[in-house]
Amino acid sequence: xxKFGANEEAYGLFSVIMDAITGELLPQISLSRKAGQGVEYHxxxxxxxxxxxxxxxxxxxxxxxxxxHKDTQGLT
Numbered sequence: 801x802x803k804f805g806a807n808e809e810a811y812g813l814f815s816v817i818m819d820a821i822t823g824e825l826l827p828q829i830s831l832s833r834k835a836g837q838g839v840e841y842h843x844x845x846x847x848x849x850x851x852x853x854x855x856x857x858x859x860x861x862x863x864x865x866x867x868x869h870k871d872t873q874g875l876t
Contacts, residue, residue, distance in 0.1 A: 811835035814846040827851065 811832040816825050827850075829843045849858050866872055 812839045812843040814843045814850065816850065825851070 811834050813830040814827070815830075816827045818824070819826055827847055829840070829847060831839055831843065849861065853861065
């Protein structure tokens with residue numbers, strides 16, 4: 801699996817590409833064999849937030865979560 805970012809504990813990847821011919825969105829979730837239990841739900845969460853929320857809504861959601869989970873500040 802190709803890994804993006806500096807987080808060595810990232811074992812899942814969510815991406816969306818657009819089919820140039822049909823214009824359809826083609827979302828994909830990739831999981832490493834090293835991924836632990838629950839990673840599929842984490843990546844599914846990204847799937848929903850990326851496709852249904854706009855950038856401002858996502859930012860507000862992540863900021864609200866970071867307020868109550870100080871150990872996650874700066875992570876996305």
